[in-house]
Amino acid sequence: MRRSRSRRVARLVVATLGAAAVVALFASPVAAQSINRSAIDDLNEQLLYVALPLVLFVELTLVYALYRFRDNDDPQPTTKDPALEITWTAATGVILLFVGLSAFFVLANPYITPTAAGQSDTGLSEDAVEIEVVAYQWGWEFRYQGEGVTSKSQLVLPRSRDVAFSFTTRDVIHSFYVPELGLKQDIIPGQTTEARTRATETGEYTLYCAELCGVGHTRMHGTVRVVSPTEYEEWLEGRRGE
Ligand SMILES: [Cu+2]
Numbered sequence: 323m324r325r326s327r328s329r330r331v332a333r334l335v336v337a338t339l340g341a342a343a344v345v346a347l348f349a350s351p352v353a354a355q356s357i358n359r360s361a362i363d364d365l366n367e368q369l370l371y372v373a374l375p376l377v378l379f380v381e382l383t384l385v386y387a388l389y390r391f392r393d394n395d396d397p398q399p400t401t402k403d404p405a406l407e408i409t410w411t412a413a414t415g416v417i418l419l420f421v422g423l424s425a426f427f428v429l430a431n432p433y434i435t436p437t438a439a440g441q442s443d444t445g446l447s448e449d450a451v452e453i454e455v456v457a458y459q460w461g462w463e464f465r466y467q468g469e470g471v472t473s474k475s476q477l478v479l480p481r482s483r484d485v486a487f488s489f490t491t492r493d494v495i496h497s498f499y500v501p502e503l504g505l506k507q508d509i510i511p512g513q514t515t516e517a518r519t520r521a522t523e524t525g526e527y528t529l530y531c532a533e534l535c536g537v538g539h540t541r542m543h544g545t546v547r548v549v550s551p552t553e554y555e556e557w558l559e560g561r562r563g564e
Pocket residue numbers: 458495496497531532533534535539542
């Protein structure tokens with residue numbers, strides 16, 4: 323009796339691990355488009371690998387119990403088992419601690435929270451591009467600091483270079499949101515908020531306003547073009563002539 327039960331538990335564990343491996347095969351990561359995005363994707367992946375075996379273990383245990391006791395006419399109450407209770411409480415504690423710490427380290431990353439280190443220029447490289455973003459009902463204005471260039475709706479960023487944004491609004495609350503670059507920052511009247519990124523892939527992405535800001539909210543989007551460093555210099559040059 324005891325042996326067959328332990329064999330069943332072993333089979334359950336093998337099935338759980340096998341199913342987790344199959345799901346992991348399908349969760350092939352795509353190259354991230356920025357440092358921010360890669361930090362967020364890595365966290366998601368880490369948490370997925372912790373959550374998957376747990377979900378499978380719980381679900382398979384449930385299915386097993388339903389099947390095993392399907393016609394049990396004489397159900398017995400669960401007996402006290404302090405060792406088991408301590409084990410699962412401690413295991414839950416360890417998992418929560420892992421989730422909390424993993425999320426904390428991502429939040430403490432200066433690309434995710436520029437002010438996390440107390441000083442917003444911490445870790446920013448010398449050649450960082452500084453862009454003042456002005457949000458308004460309903461559009462965007464990008465002012466390239468020290469370049470004398472201003473652009474509307476289209477944000478052009480050089481690949482492989484730090485970019486520091488500072489945000490202000492002329493009217494109500496807006497939110498700067500570029501999901502593909504892992505960027506999201508609220509823009510609040512009377513305040514200057516910040517964000518930072520370093521794009522790693524060239525491409526064209528969409529910028530959205532992620533804060534309902536009036537009737538034109540749905541039209542408040544723009545494009546973000548990540549280009550090679552030379553293409554970026556050419557673009558700046560072209561804009562200066564205008
Ligand atoms: Cu808006």
